[in-house]
Amino acid sequence: MSQNVNVVEIFSSIQGEGQFVGYRQVFVRLAGCNLECEFCDTPSSRTMVNSAQIEKTAGRRDFQTIVNPISLIELSNYINSLLVIPHHSVSFTGGEPLCQAKALAKILPQIKGRIYLESNGTLPTELELVLPHIDIISMDIKLPSIIRQEMWQEHSKFLRLAATRNVFVKIVVTGSTNTKEFLKAVNLIASVDENIPLIIQPVTPINNCEGVKPDTVLLYQEQALSSLNDVRVIPQTHKFIGQL
Numbered sequence: 142m143s144q145n146v147n148v149v150e151i152f153s154s155i156q157g158e159g160q161f162v163g164y165r166q167v168f169v170r171l172a173g174c175n176l177e178c179e180f181c182d183t184p185s186s187r188t189m190v191n192s193a194q195i196e197k198t199a200g201r202r203d204f205q206t207i208v209n210p211i212s213l214i215e216l217s218n219y220i221n222s223l224l225v226i227p228h229h230s231v232s233f234t235g236g237e238p239l240c241q242a243k244a245l246a247k248i249l250p251q252i253k254g255r256i257y258l259e260s261n262g263t264l265p266t267e268l269e270l271v272l273p274h275i276d277i278i279s280m281d282i283k284l285p286s287i288i289r290q291e292m293w294q295e296h297s298k299f300l301r302l303a304a305t306r307n308v309f310v311k312i313v314v315t316g317s318t319n320t321k322e323f324l325k326a327v328n329l330i331a332s333v334d335e336n337i338p339l340i341i342q343p344v345t346p347i348n349n350c351e352g353v354k355p356d357t358v359l360l361y362q363e364q365a366l367s368s369l370n371d372v373r374v375i376p377q378t379h380k381f382i383g384q385l
């Protein structure tokens with residue numbers, strides 16, 4: 142395991158989004174991203190960083206600063222040491238964790254817990270490298286008006302691969318979401334499997350981002366339910382309970 146990884150932070154907390162909301166997880170936030178979303182909620186993770194903040198004791202916020210890049214052996218030791226108390230899973234997040242897929246493929250077999258991947262769903266070739274080691278995939282579908290480019294083909298390939306695991310899809314909606322794009326995303330999911338859960342996530346209205354109106358959210362859910370069997374609306378909960 143000679144490869145190194147650029148890490149932003151590692152800590153234990155509560156999953157605040159999606160189908161597994163409320164579960165205790167170790168979060169491993171990797172640096173780098175292939176997209177430039179409007180309203181990015183982790184802008185400091187989009188590029189490589191000089192050092193990582195790593196919690197020494199799960200949930201105690203006693204962070205130590207470790208210089209990047211970190212060797213795979215060191216990284217797996219940091220992660221596994223937080224798993225001494227029970228956790229549901231280890232969430233690899235970002236940025237976009239698949240930007241470091243080759244290193245991930247080597248480290249995942251060393252982790253002593255379920256693996257949960259949070260991805261923007263646009264790097265199917267990289268997903269293939271790590272797929273055998275992944276238990277749960279939280280896949281975003283990024284609407285073109287948010288990322289200023291179309292990624293439908295990439296999303297479709299990604300979801301077909303991800304559907305061989307436990308996968309759910311998350312779509313963030315804002316006050317300026319394009320309804321046609323939202324419906325195209327719903328159809329894309331249904332074309333793979335109508336039983337794949339869809340989480341509609343109303344954007345947290347910060348950074349001048351326009352929140353989505355309550356009646357519009359109901360309409361989105363109703364429209365999605367005409368093609369999919371499991372459609373839920375879940376906001377980012379960790380932000381209003383003061384969790385990282």
Ligand code: SF4
Nearest residue numbers: 174176178181236261
């Ligand atoms: S994919 Fe995630 S980290 Fe990358 S720009 Fe979009 S919101 Fe930010």
